[in-house]
Amino acid sequence: MVKCKCGALNPDDAKYCQKCGASLNKQIKSTENKETNPALTTILVLVVLVILSYVAFTVFQGIL
Numbered sequence: 352m353v354k355c356k357c358g359a360l361n362p363d364d365a366k367y368c369q370k371c372g373a374s375l376n377k378q379i380k381s382t383e384n385k386e387t388n389p390a391l392t393t394i395l396v397l398v399v400l401v402i403l404s405y406v407a408f409t410v411f412q413g414i415l
């Protein structure tokens with residue numbers, strides 16, 4: 352059962368509240384976004400790439 356913000360209980364597969372008509376899927380998506388942050392993951396990947404390219408450049412200079 353999925354409980355709407357209005358307090359009405361709806362089936363798990365219900366997309367909208369049977370009482371007030373509010374979208375039930377939006378509440379689920381908002382909680383999922385809090386668990387995984389795509390922007391933070393992108394920043395972390397970019398930082399790792401910059402560090403790796405700097406290390407590779409330094410090693411390349413050392414070889415020459």
Ligand SMILES: [Zn+2]
Nearest residue numbers: 355357368371
């Ligand atoms: Zn409702």
